[in-house]
Amino acid sequence: MPPTQPPPPTLKSYLTDIYHTIPLIHDLPLALTRIKSFPTRLTLSEVSGSFGDFGTFIPLTIALSRANAISLPSAIFFAGLSNILAGLAWDLPMPVQPMKSIAAAAVVENLSRSSVTASGILVGSMLILLSVTNLIEVINMIVPTTVVSGLQLGLGVKLSSLGITMITTLSFASQIDCGLLGILASILGLVLLKNEASTEETKIKLLPPAAVTLFLIAIIFASIELKINGDDPLYDLPLKMFGPSVVYLAVDDITLTDWREGFFNLALPQLPLTTLNSVVSVAALASTLYPERRKPPQKQSQPHHKISTDDDVLSRREVAMSVGLLNSIFCLFGGMPNCHGAGGLAGQHRFGARNGTSVIFLGLLKIIIAIFFGASALTFFEAIPNSILGVLLAIAGAELGLTGLLLTLKDLHPSNPETKTKLFVLMCTAVVIVGTGKTQYGVLAGLIAYVFYGDGYEDYKKLLKRSRHASEEMEDVTTHVEEEEDEEDV
Template sequence: MAHGTFREITTHNLRTFKHHYVSEISGSLGDLGTFLPIAIALAINDTVSLSSTLIFSGIFNILTGLFFGIPLPVQPMKAIAAVAIARSFSNGTIAAAGAFVGICIFIFSITGLLRWFTDVIPIPVIKGIQVGAGLSLIISSGAKILSSLGWVPYALIVFAVGLVFAIICSAVAGSLPSFEFWHPYTVVPTGHQWRVGALDAGIGQLPLTTLNSIVAVTHLAHDLLPGVPTPSTTHIGLSVAGMNIIGVWFGAMPVCHGSGGLAAQYRFGARSGSSVVFLGVLKLIIGIFFGESLVGLLKQFPSSMLGIMVIAAGLELVSVGESLNTSGARDIGKPDSLIIGDAARDAGPVLTDEERKRRWTVMMVTVGLLVGFKNDAVGFLAGMLCHWAYKLPALYEKAKSRWSEGRIRM
C-alpha cells in the first residue's frame, strides 16, 4: 500500500488521538519493556549517555510518528547492545558499531537491495521470523503467558504501578532524580574502536536489522493496520540509517525499528503515529531536564513489570502466524517471486492442503531454528533452505521436460 501524504498522515494522527487518546498514550508505553532494560544497562556501564539516548530517541519518535503515521517504535539494536554489555564497550566502540550498521543500511536502501529482499523472501519465512521473535520474547520474560491480557489501559496501569515502586525504592535509597540539564558532547571513534565495533558487533546486527527491523516490520504494519498506508522498506531503511548516522555521535544508543516494538505498542492500544509522538515529547522533556540523574530511579523499576510488557509484545507477534494460510497473507493470490520465468504461477485465493502444509512447515522451521539458536540469521537461512527444498522437484521436472523437448542442449 502506498505511503500517504503528510497532510493525510497528520489528519489521521490528530483524529485518532482526539477520539482514542487513552489508547494512544497507553500504546506509547508498550515498548518500554524492551527499551528501558537495555538503555539502563548501557548507561550504568557508561557505554552510552542516558540523556542523549532519551533526547535523540525522542526526536526520532516524533519524526517517525509525523512522517509514517503508524506506531513504529524506536528500539535498541539488540545484537550490538548484547555484545556491548557483555564486553563493557566504550562509548566510541558502540558509536562505531551503530554508525557502521547505519551506513550499510543506507547503501542497501538507495541501491534497491531492501526492495529486492522484500520481493524474494517468502511470506512463511517472514512470518517465521516474527513468530520466532515473539516466542523468544516470551521465553526470555518468563514461563507464564498472560493470555488474558487484553484492553489498552494495561500498559498505563503496569507502568504507573512500576513507577510508584521505583520512586519509593529510590526515596529509601536516597537516589531520587533531580534537575540536571543535558550537557551535549560528541563521540569520535578511534581506528581501533571502528574495527572492534564494526567486526564484533556491527556485522552481527546487520541481518537482525534487515530482517526484523525493516522487512518484517513492513509486513507486520500491513497485517496489523491494513487500513493505514504502510511505509515502504526503503523509507524504513532510510529512517534506520538516518537515526544511527546522526545519534551515535552524541553518545546515544544505536536504535532501529522492530516488529516486536510495533506489536507491543499495537497490543496496548496504539493505532497511529500520535502515540510515538507523545512518547517522543515525553522522552525529550525528561532527557533535557533530568538527564543522567534518572539512572538511579530506573534501576529501581521492577523487572517483573517490564516482563509483563515484554510478554504482551511476544503474544502479539506470535499471533501474526495465524494468518499464514488465509487471505490476510500478502502473497495469497500473488505470483511466487522465487520461481523463475515461466515457472511462476499464481498461488490463487485458495490453497490446497499440500500447499498449506508446506507453508506451515517453512514457517515452523524458521521459528524453530531462530528460537533454538537465538539467532535471526540462522532461522532465516533454515527457512529459505526449506522453501527452496520444496521448489526443487518442480524445477527438476521443468528441466527434464525441456531436455526431452530438445530445448536444453549440452
C-alpha cells in the same frame, strides 16, 4: 514500430526516486497537519499503546548505560526525537528500539562507547546504501513470507520467554519486586486486554487501558523501592534535576580500532537482523495490522528504482532509509544505535496504539525525561520492577508471534496441500531462532527448508528467468532508443 516502453533511467529520475524514499521530507505539509491535530487525536488508548514497547526499551537501555556503552540522557533524547519524526512521517505507532545484537555484544564483550557509536554510524550507512540502490527489494524477493512469519514467531517466543524469565528468577514474595507481583500484574493485564478487545456492547468502559495501568503501577512500586532501599549503593539518591548535556559530538574520540571493532563485532552481526526484522518484517506487519491503510503503487519516474513493488502500507525503501538516517546522523551526536522493531510495533498496537500520535507522545515524554531528569533517569529506571516489565515484554512477544502465524495462515486452508509445507518452513525458522538465540541462523535455516522442502527451488528459478527477461527487454528498449537518436542525427 515496437510497443511503447518506459524510457531508460536518467540521473534526474534516479535522484527523484531517492528523494521520495526519505521519510517526512517529501510529505512535509502532511506532517505539519499531524502536528496541528496532535492534541485532538491524543486519546487514552494512544497513551496506553505508547507504553507497549517499554518492556524492550528500558531493559536494553539500562544494560547499555550500566556498561558505559552509551550516554543515557543523550540516548533517551535522540530515541524520543526519532519517535516524533517516525510518528509524523507515517502516522503509525512505529517503535524506536535499541539494536538488540549491538546491545548484547556491547554489554557481554564490554566494548567502548566509541565502538558502539561507530557501529551505529556504519549500520546506518549500509541501510542507506540498501535503500538508495533498491537492494532492499531484492532481499524482500529472496526471503519468502513463510520465513518472515517464522522470524516474527521466533522473536515473539524469545521476547515472551525473556519476559517470563525476568519474573521467574525473582523470589516469590520476599521482596517488593517479586514473582507474586508478576503473577498479579499478568492477571490484571489479561483482564484489561480482554476488555480492550471486546465489542462496544460488552466492554466495561470504566476499566483503564492495560499499558497505562501497568506502567503507573510500576512507577508507584519504583517510588516505594527508592523510599525503602534508598541507602542501596545501586541507587544514586537523592534524585537530581537536569544532568549532562544531551547533545555532544560523539565522534571526537573514535579511533581506527573503534571503527574496526564497531564494524566486525557489532555492525556486521546486526545488519541481517535489522534488514529482516526492522525493515522487511516491520513493513509486512504494518500491512497485516493496518490493511485499511494500504496505498496503490506510486507512479515512478523510471522502472528500476521503485519505492514499492506492491500496495504496502509502508515502503521497505522508506523504512530502510529511516533507520539509516536516524543512526548515521543521531549517533554522531550521542544517540545510541536504534531501529524500528516488529516486536515494538506489535506491542504498541496490542496495548491500544493505532496512529502516530502514540509515538509522538512517547517521544515528547522521553525528551522531557532526558532534559529535566537526565541525572537521575538511570536511578529511577533501575527501581522499576522487573516483574511488571516482564509482563509487558511477554504480552508484546505473544502479539508478535501470533501476528507472524496469521501472516502465513490468512491465505491457507487446512485442506490445502501447501499448508503443511509452509508451516514447516515457518516452524524451522522459529525453532532455530529460539534454540540458538541467533536470528540470522533461523533465517538461514528457513531459507534452506524453503529451497529443499518447499517450493523455493522452483520459485527462485522463475525469479531468475523473470530477471533475465526484464534485463533483455530493457536492453532492447535502450537499443531502440539509441537507433532512433542516430536516425534523428542523420
